[in-house]
Amino acid sequence: MIGLRLRSTAGGKAEHVLFYFAWWERQMVSGKKPLVAVVMGSDSDLGVMESCVEQLRQFGIEPLVRILSAHRTPAAACEFAEGAEAAGIKVVIAAAGMAAHLAGALASRTMLPVIGVPLVAETGLGGLDALLSTVQMPPGVPVATMAMGKPGAKNAAVLAVQILALHDSDLRQKLADFRRKQEQTVRQKDEALSR
Numbered sequence: 001m002i003g004l005r006l007r008s009t010a011g012g013k014a015e016h017v018l019f020y021f022a023w024w025e026r027q028m029v030s031g032k033k034p035l036v037a038v039v040m041g042s043d044s045d046l047g048v049m050e051s052c053v054e055q056l057r058q059f060g061i062e063p064l065v066r067i068l069s070a071h072r073t074p075a076a077a078c079e080f081a082e083g084a085e086a087a088g089i090k091v092v093i094a095a096a097g098m099a100a101h102l103a104g105a106l107a108s109r110t111m112l113p114v115i116g117v118p119l120v121a122e123t124g125l126g127g128l129d130a131l132l133s134t135v136q137m138p139p140g141v142p143v144a145t146m147a148m149g150k151p152g153a154k155n156a157a158v159l160a161v162q163i164l165a166l167h168d169s170d171l172r173q174k175l176a177d178f179r180r181k182q183e184q185t186v187r188q189k190d191e192a193l194s195r
């Protein structure tokens with residue numbers, strides 16, 4: 001597994017390899033089956049999607065992280081989607097840029113909820129390409145599409161937590177604390193302005 005991950009980042013940046021080692025180490029230590037999968041089309045998406053992974057970790061969730069492409073590795077993407085539910089995954093987060101068909105392709109192969117994050121790729125149409133490719137699903141196969149880029153990556157994590165929290169009172173409490181902290185931060189900024 002780790003070998004595959006390293007191969008997929010070969011030629012990529014050294015920090016991506018370190019990211020995988022850190023992820024793998026956490027998986028080994030926690031020994032828990034991941035409930036959330038964070039899938040992205042390329043290692044060039046990692047920089048943004050790390051904020052999704054970090055947000056999940058803040059809720060105590062260690063996700064399964066994969067690089068799979070609807071276009072470049074269609075068979076592996078299909079195999080992942082078809083096996084995700086049996087592997088214990090409850091929510092799939094799928095992020096891609098350009099003609100971002102990853103979320104839709106995964107959604108077509110699983111009945112798990114799929115959250116899509118359109119990314120702004122280095123080349124392309126500034127994210128609009130990915131947004132439309134992710135959001136415009138035909139009726140019957142939904143993808144819950146987030147905002148583009150980092151805000152969407154973070155919100156994907158929060159939405160995944162909200163879904164899991166339907167059957168997990170500890171997570172629900174963590175969500176309530178998260179919302180309260182968020183509110184406090186804005187209130188403090190507002191007060192600081194009027195001082």
Ligand code: RP5
Pocket residue numbers: 040041042043044045069095096097098099119120121
């Ligand atoms: C998409 O194409 C990926 O999700 C990425 O955002 C974009 C460019 O990929 P690379 O050429 O950087 O691998 O499939």
